[in-house]
């Protein structure tokens with residue numbers, strides 16, 4: 001068979017791109033390795049920039065987000081037993097929206113189904129052929145059969161462990177990576193959030209984050225050792241550790257309960273360049289990873305989708321290839337800024353195993369500067385709510 005764009009990966013990047021293209025009359029097939037239920041079972045990001053919200057609106061899938069999402073005008077930073085507020089609205093005029101990645105993905109799958117757009121689940125051995133020619137195609141296996149789709153373009157939206165990035169030859173591709181000597185242990189619980197804003201905490205015992213999904217669903221994270229296993233952390237041990245890492249007045253209000261999900265994610269900064277090779281375009285985690293501290297993973301995936309979507313529309317509707325020719329350059333400019341912010345914010349809040357007394361003093365001074373200096377607060381808020389596309 002033939003289509004215009006093959007999208008490899010049915011995560012948020014692939015689905016959002018597919019829905020935006022569909023609205024413009026551009027046909028795309030999504031190939032997803034797992035089942036829909038599996039994809040929707042992954043608990044990941046929770047904070048959306050307004051740029052992503054606007055893309056969801058343009059894709060015609062923002063109704064539930066506007067009804068059920070929570071508008072957050074600011075956030076809290078805790079350090080040394082105290083807490084201060086950063087007011088996004090006063091500093092930038094822009095809020096963020098709390099709405100889970102699971103819900104974003106569910107809304108996109110529902111819209112895709114309603115539109116009758118084609119998604120192939122449980123595909124194996126996806127191989128990209130001739131991406132550096134005018135006639136690329138993709139092969140895959142499904143139910144024991146090998147299938148082929150010819151296309152104009154391929155969008156590699158298959159996450160960090162996908163096949164798309166590795167299709168780009170090593171002599172073309174350059175990778176930049178930083179790993180961190182700790183992970184995040186995350187817990188989801190059917191309990192009311194401890195505060196009406198997110199709390200990012202730097203404590204002597206390590207980082208903690210109090211987040212939420214709705215009035216009876218909370219998401220908490222604590223910095224943990226990379227050698228830890230989620231199943232070895234009892235709920236009791238988790239809640240006790242979290243309480244030690246947040247200010248007393250907040251810990252006293254924390255409502256604990258059984259965890260309904262518990263997992264550990266390693267932290268990594270990673271970028272591959274370029275994000276385009278011939279007719280293959282990388283989008284989202286396939287091209288870059290940020291440590292989750294600034295909530296930039298999903299949002300940076302969305303900005304890639306924005307640039308690629310506009311480039312493809314320009315190609316098909318205006319017969320102008322400038323947008324796709326400059327895709328990699330434009331996307332990477334914003335990617336590196338998100339990498340910088342996520343790296344900086346991670347450094348501000350985590351305890352590294354090898355920190356010297358001097359390093360600790362620098363971290364404390366950096367936090368005090370953020371608390372006391374409006375220009376620094378504005379720079380923080382501009383990055384957190386999302387730099388312009």
Ligand code: FAD
Nearest residue numbers: 009011012013033044045158159162284285295296297298
């Ligand atoms: P993905 O969501 O990874 O989607 C890729 C899709 O491609 C998947 O559905 C996968 O099954 C499919 N796929 C992979 N290989 C193939 C193949 N060969 N063929 C076909 N399909 C394939 N970001 C935040 O901002 N905050 C967070 O708290 C946060 N927590 C995270 C926790 C974890 C464990 C991880 C892994 C990421 C987290 N992120 C977080 C990052 C955020 O979730 C990602 O940036 C976002 O999911 C990127 O979307 P994507 O569509 O590019 O990639």
Ligand code: DHB
Nearest residue numbers: 045046211292293294295
């Ligand atoms: C969440 C995750 C993040 O990485 C973050 O910075 C804020 C919120 C969350 O899962 O709610």
